[in-house]
Amino acid sequence: MDRIGVVGAGTMGTGVAQLFAEAGHEVVLVDVGDDVLERARDAIARSLWMTPLTRPSAPDLPVAEVMQRISFTADAGQLRHVRYVIENVTEDWETKRGLYGELDRICPPDVPFGVNTSAIPITRIASVTGRAPRVVGTHFMNPAPVKPTVEVIRGYHTSDQTIERTGALLEGAGKKYIVVADSPGFVTNRVLMLMVNEAIFLLHERVAASVTDVDRLFKECFGHAMGPLETADLIGLDTVLLSLEVLYDHLNDPKYRPCPLLRTMVYAGLHGRKTGQGFHTYETGSGIRMPVGRDRRRD
């Protein structure tokens, strides 16, 4: 088993760290703040604890055993010993640009960088590293441990060996993958963000009477598992807005202009499932008695 570096301990990073720890890898999860890392630790422990209910067919792994495979650290230097890095930081070019320069200095040159971005072109990210053939898009879906397939993006310089190595890593963790060429938003988010944004416009313009009506139309008419506004809440409205801005900036196409209602909600802190409030309301687990700490020791 390899040692995997996971950078960014938000919603996606915690899911990716959990996925690879469950698959038996040692995981180094890096983020800038202890508070973020502590929340990530709790989120992963809770998610593992819930596995019998959320994934009844998955093996019932002892929570503590899986947790012990993950080291939570604010020291990016810990990545010098990993064999593969998956980056999941905020969908912001300046943040990513600075980070990739640092990763490039820390990690041995043969280590591939899997970019778990929503929309930023992989080729652009590769351009700020000295290892463009080993930079590849690994677009995981949320929740990463649950969703069966990963969108793998081949940047302009991405090598066949990197694609093969990435595919083997994903398959070893029980994932299927589909390779696409590089483009802002790739295939999934170039379509999905547009659909989500239009759904928000339809609510904003009162074409649909309610959030529920929008979601029900897609679930009941099309058989979608989730409506577009539920999907937006799951992704995080802040990430949806950033992704639309990336698409708008890169494609210069006004069809990607973010709905004003989306902006207002993001500015108001209504970021969806992760904050407890978006288009829908969610339990966040704060203050509940979920025996995460107890199980961490006992299991």
Added chain:
Amino acid sequence: MKPVRESECPLEGIAAVTESEKGQIREFIAEQVGGIRIDDDEDLFDGGHVNSLFAVQLVMWIERALDVPVERGDLDVDNFRTVDDIAAFVDRKREPAWTSD
């Protein structure tokens, strides 16, 4: 719809699910499935109304709103398939743990 009787409570002072709480369960489920009517014995999982994300929400809600601790051994879909199942689960969790010998 099978009524839940408070008289089924095994010991005085140990509260079974009240009609009011069962109403809360119905209300929570209705919110989660988009406001459509769900019968108390309708299977939420087989009916395609909910997914794994709902299950997480439900367990957190039961702990917070009904003040019932959920253990890892309780995480069986059969405990949460229907409104009736959830009410019965909460009842069982509130029963005192004791033996008769």
